[in-house]
Amino acid sequence: MNRIVQGDNLEVLREMETESVELIYIDPPFNTGKRQARTQMKTVQDAMGDRVGFGGRRYRTEVLKVQAGGSGYGDQFDDFLGFLRPRLEEAYRVLSAAGSLFFHIDYREVHYCKVMLDEIFGRPCFQNEIIWAYDYGARAKKRWPAKHDNILWYTKDPEQYTFNLDECDRIPYMAPDLVGAEKAAKGKTPTDVWWHTIVSPTGKEKTGYATQKPMGVLERIVKVHSNPGERVLDFFAGSGTTGEAAAKHGREFLMVDQSDDAIRVMKQRLANWL
């Protein structure tokens, strides 16, 4: 499947087959700043339709409902959840029966997003809130410096899902002297707090894309939560970190982004696997 698709991810998701990917990771931009008109749309397969989707199938779009007054959501924050909800509903649909969604978000928004994801997936399908902790940049002087992001993990099924803990990279013990030389040399598996540095502004990994996330974090997700040959989707793909992690470990990827810059960076970054 290895593909990069440019476009609004909602349209791309609506054209995807149900239960067609095993792993989804997304890192949406907080608050698009756009007012989302409350228009409910439906994409219908139609041989005469004006849009061509996957596999050459044709579709037309039907407007189901436009809100009276039609001006959009109340405030900027409503806008963000209103923007996310239909995309997350589609993400749930396209996820395979034993699939996982990883939702990467800012500590100020995570609580609202969790409530919404609980509604879409069901609370029993919430598995972990992973804290990605780093330590870089300026330090606040009037409160504790916020140096973490949150990654919510949901599974489509509360019991049946991929969790290859043996595939996980290992981390050093905090007190190696207490565990013996053999264990200390092997290291231990991480908890739900993942210490990992940000992408170094001067390092090899850097693509120049401002919001690029570290390969180490994505490789861990891909290796533990999918199997070789499975399909990995990122529909806020940015610089394509998810795609590189997937390809490097023998998974297939579908990367979606609407920005010209993101597509340019990804085409270069993922050229070997396209």
Ligand SMILES: C[S@@+](CC[C@H](N)C(=O)[O-])C[C@H]1O[C@@H](n2cnc3c(N)ncnc32)[C@H](O)[C@@H]1O
């Ligand atoms: C925070 S960045 C993702 C960064 C990525 N995780 C990485 O490692 O490079 C979010 C991306 O979402 C894209 N985006 C925002 N709204 C979108 C939409 N409606 N459809 C597709 N892409 C969108 C932006 O262009 C941006 O590249």
